[in-house]
Each structure stands twice: as structure tokens, then as C-alpha cells.
Amino acid sequence: MIPTFGSYHLGNVRLHRSLTPGLSAPFDADGFALADIAVADGKISSITAHDRSADGVDLGGRIILPCFIDCHTHIDKGHIWPRKPNPDGTFMGALNATGADRTARWSAEDVARRMDFSLRSAYAHGTRALRTHIDSVAPQEEISWPVFETMREAWRGRIELQGACLLGIEGVRDRKWFDRLAKRVAAAKGVLGVVTYMVPDLEELLDQVFAQAINHGLDLDFHADETDDAAAISLKKIAEAALWNGFEGNILVGHCCSLARQPDLDVLDTLDKVAKAGLAVVSLPMCNLYLQDRRPDQTTPRWRGVTLLHEMKARGIPVAVASDNTRDPFYAYGDLDMLEVYRMATRILHFDHPVADWPRTVTATPADVMRLDGFGTLAAGGDADFILFKGRSWTELLSRPESDRIVVRGGRAIDRQLPDYAELDGLMVE
């Protein structure tokens, strides 16, 4: 029996070194220490090394993590799969299918209902903050941004919602329109985002993007090089543009798949620039595994699609992993469960032997990138927003779905009921 309100003590829980900066206790080789947590008035009043003689419930060494931070999603696209599947599992198949669905079906009501469904799932799984990209190809920006603003208000206090506009870099060529979009994003306190790939005028267009971000005081969020083509070096171009524009805001870059296909010397040069420019990188392991190296004629994929997170982290580049797409043509699966993302990342990206501080990739690091003070770690004086798992070790935690995890928000266990897919049936008919 676990108390879910008022003041209480959770005794004998496992906390991770990388997520509990204030805890002084003996940590084991996996980075865990046994601890006791006191909660009062929705806050953590203390975290101390486990004391057998202390009052409170003995939780038998179960793991507690801070609530998750999901810094790269597409909840405006989410759950359209039943009406618009990807015909062949390729990136181009995804792009074309989504474009057709957006043009035909993305009314304010359609977008709002799917967004709300996504947020309820994320909340039930233990996510506390989420950034979504918002397809902003005209005229969709006029429809989706007001929906986003309404949704952000409705969810305030449960999920901190951030939005970043999403368009191909070529859209920036229409300077007047892009200027209007940047103003719209600024009015919504959003983030300026574009998708970069190798176009002849990439440097010029990036300068436009940086100029607008500086002009409006916006952070930046890129999709870069989501391809196996080794000639795709837009990550390097973004880092160079950040340096020569003297950009001081936060920059998050997603995907960077082609980096893993490039010669070592080129990689090192790019990573030097990424570190110097202060870029953060988010890998989207599930989506990359699904789309990258998709081969014709039912042949088998031969690479994992993810970027070089280990090499980045070794250089001090902030790195995160996130959900990306859920049940849309870019990824047929997913439910915005960041435990699933972390479990898959552990397997695809080798977040183990040692686990080290990889747990920060779904908590503290994306919180920093999203400027969310006090999110993503557990500390005395902080909000009592955490997840209590059954697992007592990494192998226990990451072997089962942990569908019975307990999510505590403001000191209280929340109702973890997931929305029923049948709710969306009305949006799926022709």
C-alpha cells in the first residue's frame, strides 16, 4: 500500500546518481543508491540515504525516476495511421502520405482530438513536459498553431507543452511568408524549427533562419540529415551558422543519421563545431530504426539508423533521446512512453556497460534544452513528480513494459488509464 496524498515517507527506494544531485549515499556499480524520500504539500521535503530504522513504507528497493521529458514529438501527426498508412515504410512514403493526409483532413477539430489523445497517453506513462513539432506548411500553420495554444493552456500543470514550427528549409526562400511565420511562432512563444537537407543555397537559408530567431528571441530546433546519404552535412552547416551568427539561444538538432555513415575525420570536424557552437542533439531511435535502411524487395536492414551519441557525449555535447512520431506514416507504432524510448535506446544505442549518466537523456538534459528549471531531476524542495517502478535494477526495469508503474504528480498518484483507440474511430472514416 503506497500513500498518495498529504505527507508521507517512501523508504528503501533506488535513486540514480545522475538524477539526484543532492543525494549523499553509497552508489553501486549501476549508479543506484538506496534512499528514503519524504513528501509534503506536493513537494519533496527531503531525500536521504536509506535508514532502516526510519518511519515509512518499505518499498523493497524499487526504482524511482523523475517524470520524463520528451523533447521531440509530432502530436499533430499522431494516430493517423489507420486512415493513412505508409505504403512501403520508406521516408518518401511517409512524407507523401502525411502531406496528402494533412491537406485533406487536418481541420482544427481533427488536430485537436488527436493531440489530446497523445497528451493523455504521454501523461499516463509519466511524461511531464513535451515539445511537439507543428507542420507549418501554408495554410496549416493558421489551423494548427491556435489549436496548439489552446491545448497548451488546457494541459498546463499536467504537461508543459512546447511547440516548434516544421517546414522544409526551402520554405524559407519565401522571405515574406517566413517572416510572417516567425512572427506567429514568436506570438505563441514557440520555437523556430526547420528541416535541413542539402540544397544549393543552404547557407543563405540558414542565415535567414538564424536572423529571424535572433530578431524574435527564439530558440531553434532542427530536423537534420534524416538520411543514409553520407553527403548530407547540414548538421555541420547549422553549427557553422550558429558560430558565425553569434547565436546565443538554445539549439536542438534531431536525427543527424548521415553522420554515422561518414568518414571518421569528417565526423570529428563536425563534432568539434557542434560542441563549440553549443548545439544539443536528440536521437530518435525508434523512428530511425523504422525508416532508415528500409530496403526494396523485402531485404534485410543492415544499420541501425541512429547518430553518434556516444562520441557526442564524450565531447560534452548535450544528448537526448525522444519519441518522435507515433502511429503515423513516419512510424507505425509508439505511444509516447518514454520508458519504451529509453528501453529501445538502451538496446539500439548501447546505453549500458556502463549505464553511466545515460538516464539524463530522457530527463535532465531535455529539461535543460527546453529551459524547464527543476524538471528532470529529484531534489529536496523540488516538485514531487516522479515514477515508482517495480524494477529494482536496470535489467528488471528494462525487461518488462512496467505497465503497472505508479506516476506521482504533485505528491499524488495519478489515474493512469490510457485513452481507448476506439475514441479516434470517428476520425478514421473516409
Ligand SMILES: [Zn+2]
Ligand atoms: Zn521529428
